[in-house]
Amino acid sequence: MLAVANVYFVLCVRVFSGLIGRSWAMVFVGGGYRVKIYDNQPGQAAKAITEIRKQLGELEEVRMLRGELNASQQLALLSSHDDLSQALEGAFFVQECVFEQLEVKQSLFQDIERLVGKDVILSSSTSCLVPSSVFSKVHNRSRCLVSHPVNPPYYVKLVELVPHPETAAMVLDTTHALMTKVGQAPVYLKKEIDGFALNRVQAAIIAESWRLVQDGIISVKDIDLVMSEGLGMRYAFIGPMETIHLNAPEGLEDYMKRYGEGIRRILNSFRPVPEFSSEGAKSIINEMCDLIPNDKQHLSARIERRDQLLLGLAKLKKEHSK
Numbered sequence: 001m002l003a004v005a006n007v008y009f010v011l012c013v014r015v016f017s018g019l020i021g022r023s024w025a026m027v028f029v030g031g032g033y034r035v036k037i038y039d040n041q042p043g044q045a046a047k048a049i050t051e052i053r054k055q056l057g058e059l060e061e062v063r064m065l066r067g068e069l070n071a072s073q074q075l076a077l078l079s080s081h082d083d084l085s086q087a088l089e090g091a092f093f094v095q096e097c098v099f100e101q102l103e104v105k106q107s108l109f110q111d112i113e114r115l116v117g118k119d120v121i122l123s124s125s126t127s128c129l130v131p132s133s134v135f136s137k138v139h140n141r142s143r144c145l146v147s148h149p150v151n152p153p154y155y156v157k158l159v160e161l162v163p164h165p166e167t168a169a170m171v172l173d174t175t176h177a178l179m180t181k182v183g184q185a186p187v188y189l190k191k192e193i194d195g196f197a198l199n200r201v202q203a204a205i206i207a208e209s210w211r212l213v214q215d216g217i218i219s220v221k222d223i224d225l226v227m228s229e230g231l232g233m234r235y236a237f238i239g240p241m242e243t244i245h246l247n248a249p250e251g252l253e254d255y256m257k258r259y260g261e262g263i264r265r266i267l268n269s270f271r272p273v274p275e276f277s278s279e280g281a282k283s284i285i286n287e288m289c290d291l292i293p294n295d296k297q298h299l300s301a302r303i304e305r306r307d308q309l310l311l312g313l314a315k316l317k318k319e320h321s322k
């Protein structure tokens with residue numbers, strides 16, 4: 001039997017596809033926790049539950065439901081609230097997932113701090129704001145951190161735990177244990193930094209891909225294949241550091257002896273940060289839209305396909321972790 005405790009949830013719901021709060025709720029009930037969903041748009045939290053019910057049912061059918069409870073048991077752990085203080089009652093953990101607007105997050109956390117006990121952990125889903133900004137209006141910042149998920153968190157399990165300069169080690173460790181228990185893959189950042197780790201690495205990849213296309217070296221279609229048929233094959237299972245450690249007979253030191261200078265030469269040839277909205281950007285955008293038109297119908301179909309593929313990959317990774 002799983003112990004059932006209370007995780008509270010502030011906000012989620014996106015009417016379209018987005019939905020970080022909704023996904024978090026599914027992850028936490030999968031782990032057997034009680035979850036209260038709150039949204040400041042009346043009725044929105046209830047709508048989120050309707051959507052979650054549908055998704056849990058579908059996941060149960062394809063045997064991809066997480067945790068040890070069945071879909072109806074997981075649903076029974078969920079409740080929706082239009083009142084913040086009600087949603088927070090009894091909580092030990094709050095995961096905020098409101099709009100990516102600094103002032104909205106700052107004032108929400110100010111309200112939350114007034115309503116919860118002193119040991120409750122305050123966690124933000126923000127992708128682009130550092131903890132020292134998000135929590136600047138909270139008095140006790142030792143209990144605050146960012147837990148940054150990747151969309152969709154149900155299949156892509158990484159969570160970046162990013163401390164405020166004042167975050168207590170205990171708070172980070174408790175969150176790490178909670179995320180592990182619900183089946184996510186948490187990593188610690190030792191300090192806050194703009195973009196955290198994932199988005200910094202992603203920005204480097206976007207920049208060089210963009211430049212290679214803009215400089216007429218490769219097409220949009222083919223640079224995507226470089227990743228999906230090349231680098232990405234390894235990266236779904238091992239990261240860049242292990243990749244290079246395994247790519248020389250005597251490991252990493254040997255690899256750098258052989259290839260370090262070459263990598264430095266390439267890095268020194270990198271051109272400046274691209275202007276993503278210049279005249280030159282138009283032809284890249286057109287090339288992409290010729291492959292996948294940017295209307296709602298084509299984009300949703302590709303998003304659906306992406307999520308199906310991620311589901312298959314999540315299954316494969318689960319088999320290999322046994």
Ligand SMILES: NC(=O)c1ccc[n+]([C@@H]2O[C@H](COP(=O)([O-])OP(=O)(O)OC[C@H]3O[C@@H](n4cnc5c(N)ncnc54)[C@H](O)[C@@H]3O)[C@@H](O)[C@H]2O)c1
Nearest residue numbers: 011012013014018019020039040097098099125126127151
């Ligand atoms: N979508 C992604 O890919 C992704 C990935 C990682 C992290 N995030 C982060 O998650 C957060 C939410 O993103 P999303 O894509 O789910 O956004 P969203 O627009 O889908 O959802 C935001 C929700 O917040 C509600 N809301 C707004 N102000 C509120 C308030 N004061 N109190 C309560 N509820 C309020 C809105 O009604 C809406 O339902 C953002 O900080 C974003 O950076 C998103």
Ligand SMILES: *[C@@H]1O[C@H](CO)[C@@H](O)[C@H](O)[C@H]1NC(C)=O
Nearest residue numbers: 060068069070071072073074
């Ligand atoms: C879910 O599990 C509960 C408790 O074991 C059981 O009563 C219920 O019938 C199950 N529901 C389904 C749809 O399997």
Ligand SMILES: *[C@@H]1O[C@H](CO)[C@@H](O)[C@H](O)[C@H]1NC(C)=O
Nearest residue numbers: 118119120140142143168171
């Ligand atoms: C601040 O938060 C920490 C971590 O939750 C807690 O242990 C401590 O008691 C809090 N301090 C005050 C003054 O509330």
